[in-house]
Amino acid sequence: MCGIVGYVGSKKATPVLINGLLSLEYRGYDSAGIAVIENNELSVLKDKGRVANLKQMPEIENLNSSIGIAHTRWATHGKPSRENSHPHLDNSKQFAVVHNGIIENYHELREFLTSKGYSFLSQTDTEVIPNLIHYYYTNGISDEDKFLRAVKSAVDDLKGSYAIEVISKLYPDRVIVVRKDSPLVIGTTKEENFIASDIPAILPYTKDFYLLDDYEYAVIYKDHIKFFDNTLSSRSKAIKNIEWDATAAEKNGFEDYMLKEIYEQPNSIRETIGSRFKLGEKCSFDDINLSKEYLQSINKIYIVACGTAMHAGLIGKNAIEKLCHIPTEVDIASEFRYRNPIIDDKTFCIYISQSGETADTIAALKLAKSKGAKTLAVSNVIGSSITREADYTIYTHAGPEIAVASTKAYTSQIVLLVIFAIYLTENLGRSDVATTESLKADILDLPTKLESVLAETEQIQKFADKIYTEHDMYFLGRGCDYNVAMEGSLKLKEISYIHSEAYAAGELKHGPIALIENGVTVIGILTNPDLVEKSISNLQEVVSRGAKTLIITNQKLSNSNFNYIINIPEINPLVSPILSVVPLQLFAYYIAKNKGLDVDKPRNLAKSVTVE
């Protein structure tokens, strides 16, 4: 849950490192630091606070080195402080390390090193790494490739997850990197090489990337890179060309990434649809070859994910069950992995992860694979860890999502899951052509209809302006509208810090209605024609107890007791969440803005949760 950057080339390293950190701040932002090799010594600048603080340190201007590593932190072991900030040095100040992940056995490693005379300045798990490297470097490592061998010996002792960069004043021409269960990519050109936790940090410099595998080492020089496997045998590696445009990862005139990403949704959905289907033709997924016999053998589908991705899974379940008649369960990854789910070779498991790096989701996928299920990853990040673990991958192609609060990834995940459900039903031979063709037409209409929803932004902003000082809000809906209510409530909590809950509208009278009193805000989502009347009755119950109501609907409501109504276009209920969630995303956004909060980097959160 931290961001790491590295550079080795001919130009000054610090601007590249700082710019890289700035674009990785979504991964953590409680402290930042940098280490470069200056006149054959390691120079380290670091402190608690954001990358902007680091950038303003006067000493940074004096660093002229063209090799360095850098880190932006999301604290796990030890509070944010200068001592706990990365990079960390060994006691002899010969090795500098930045690390993203968690070293689970750091206590015993610390005790071991302490018994060998090492001392520690921080409370972090990371500080054992440079000291272990020093220990092995000075204890019996042969001279050949001594630096790499010392790093490898240290890494062999680590349990947990890590993406690590190491530099040494003894080897001022190279950066050594290794990873396990934490992301790390290397951007490459003929004269310089870049390292980062995520692609957008180095997109301004290159589109050619190496995606490091677990337990793989890279020794990175300015004009070449050597790759090694876990036994230090050298290996060759193919370059991957990443099509993302660097400007797609910038704000393009929007005040925040979140607002930009909300507005990008008509386009991101166009990209998700891509050429996966045309009217009158079957849906196709080039990278999936599941035989009809296998598809017919599936007796259960699990959709597993966390947070917003899990909410997208709930909508996917509805589409799969309605179109394919296969029982489908949605699970929170952190629960699934420990509840001993019933899985066999007739179970098909879908894992949704925008980042593709969420530790719980990856672990849940590995579990299903080990029990013989086939696994499908739905991800936005090409080459991310989950895509390398899964049997099959389908990409959302929503473009880089930088804001911590997920918006366009969610809508793209839903679109892709619904298209996948159509693909399944067509390949199972269970599709009703009229139904699927009309659904396809509605999917193709989504971008235009979304544009018309976005045109109502001002109305939502007005409502947000009136109620942003409140402390509790409730979201209600039935069926998929309830699933959207859950997503609206999560969005509000995470960026505005307002307490909110989502309830299935029919469940209200079984307890939660006790919370409704004069002036409380209740947001109702009413888009499914079959369920609208029932939800209206439930909302009526809160109106009569004094609640203020905001209604998102695509129906003509006879009842006008509600305070605000946002009308959205009508569409097939299987995809209506894509339209109804947008007012809720905007609602959360404007409430947070009114409260003067940093919407892109909400407190305590990180974009990519690579720890359990």
Ligand code: M6R
């Ligand atoms: O990268 P992932 O899709 O695996 O992330 C899953 C959740 O951590 C993520 O959706 C989180 O809930 C978002 N911050 C919500 O906006």
